Amino acid sequence: MSILLPAKPAIRRMRPMVVSFGSTLTPFLGGPTQRILRLGTRFAMRVTMPPMRAEVGRQWTSALARGTEAGVLMPIVQDIDVGNPxxxxxxxxxxxxxxxxxxxxxxxxxxxxxxxxxxxxxxxxxxxxxxxxxxxxxxxxxxxxxxxxxxxxxxxxxxxxxxxPKIEGGLDEAFEWDVLTEPWIQLPDFTIREDA
Missing domain, CATH: 2.40.10 (Thrombin, subunit H)
Structure with missing residues (x-):
């Protein structure tokens, strides 16, 4: 079961990315290119977090460390008022x-x-x-x-x-973090990529 990431503190930045499984066929004799759509195109999210106090940061590092094996689940930040659907x-x-x-x-x-x-x-x-x-x-x-x-x-x-809405998937890289001396924790940017 995927690990739900903490709600606080709010993320600093979220960068949506498209992971496409389509391809472009380019003829070697100069004809028009052709885009081939394939099932499986999905999203990934690059996330930047603010520095956080150690007691809060430990919740994030625990969730992300466990999520390297179980996968993670994170709400999507939107730039619109979605209203009441x-x-x-x-x-x-x-x-x-x-x-x-x-x-x-x-x-x-x-x-x-x-x-x-x-x-x-x-x-x-x-x-x-x-x-x-x-x-x-x-x-x-x-x-x-x-x-x-x-x-x-x-x-x-x-x-x-x-x-x-939420994104669910695995972390794209090995998870690591910095423990500062104040005591603060600074998470590096991390990417959640949909697995399916």
Missing amino acids: GAPLASAAVTAGMLLPIKGLTPGYAAKDGQFLSIVHNGRRYLHIFAADQVANGSGVLNALIWPMIRTGLSVNDVIEIAQ
């Missing part, structure tokens, strides 16, 4: 594509292009973004255009986290 769930089984049928939204909820959401299926989170401005109907239903492509089969009533 309600209690969204998948309204149908989905096997592929970029259309996510959602029920349980607040009627008239307006999802914004580029806004993050996470889908929980069989206990694992998959991070996506809304791929256009979209509004739920009066019944709280929305057939949402999302990106990247859905990379696992989804079931009816899978939870969709819009109010507080």
